[in-house]
Amino acid sequence: MNGSAVTPVVAGVSGSAAGSRAVEMAAREAAVRGLPLRLVHALQYRHGVIDQARQAGDLLRQARETALATAPGLWTTVELVEGDPVTGLLRLSRQAALTVLGDGSLGEQVCLPREATTVQVAARAFSTVLVVRAPAAPQGPVLVGVSGSTMSGAVLARACEAAAGRAVGLDVVHVGEVSQRVRVLEDVITSRALAYGVGVRFDVVAGDPAAVLRQRSREASLVVVGARGELPYHGLLGSVSQALLHHARGPVLVVRASRSAPIRRAAALVGLF
Secondary structure, three states: OOHHHOOOEEEEOOOOHHHHHHHHHHHHHHHHHOOOEEEEEEEOOOOOOOOHHHHHHHHHHHHHHHHHHHOOOOOEEEEEEEOOHHHHHHHHHOOOOEEEEEOOOHHHOOOOOOOOHHHHHHHHOOOOEEEEOOOOOOOOOEEEEEOOOOOOOHHHHHHHHHHHHHOOOEEEEEEOOOOHHHHHHHHHHHHHHHHOOOOEEEEEEOOOHHHHHHHHHHHOOEEEEEOEOOOOOOOEOOHHHHHHHHHOOOOEEEEOHHHOOOOOHHHOOOOOO
8 A cells, every 4th residue: 555645544642641542543543444544743842852853753663563563564654743743733634534642631631721732633623633541441332412503414424433333332412402303313313323233322311511421421432522613723612522522531533524524414413512
């Protein structure tokens, strides 16, 4: 395979425990999709620090070994970029099928740091972004929260694809009241999940959406949310998406609809928070 001619999965290499886990998950995602993996480390030179380039090279070599141990035979390249990691990852996300990075210990922060690399890349990348935690993910279902508003079906498609790949169910939660629109939404989601061979649980519950989904995310193997706005660099994360990025126990997939496979709008009823 000529890796340079195929859209890769891009993974940020940080040397942290979450970063190492991200490399593993990126290798699996690339192998499943038959895509090459590009491992990237951003080097910001600091005055007085010796052998920074060598240390960065060691990180990339270790990451490549981790990737190949996870997915033997995977076409894997490494790249060292100079400068701000946000700038580097956003640039590379233009040509990425998926961008994967560690969470930067977001769960240990009292408040979500808006300027953190993970938050900036998740909100502004051109591609869908997978944010990975250091601890192993739970073995539960894939979780999606829906509001009933209209959007591209990319979030639902990604959630069904992920559930099928993990051989787990789909947990869909609507926080609000039962209505005719919600019943139609349930029918559409059930039909789409069945097409992927995925079992689905659809719940309508009362409460604060962020609190409800944060609680449900404790057992989820993956949480799927959407980035608000079709334009990268101007993309935003809704308040519930921010809460899940901050507190969800497992990995969070932030779907950029404009870079996902098109879904017919007739089935586009998954809501963004």
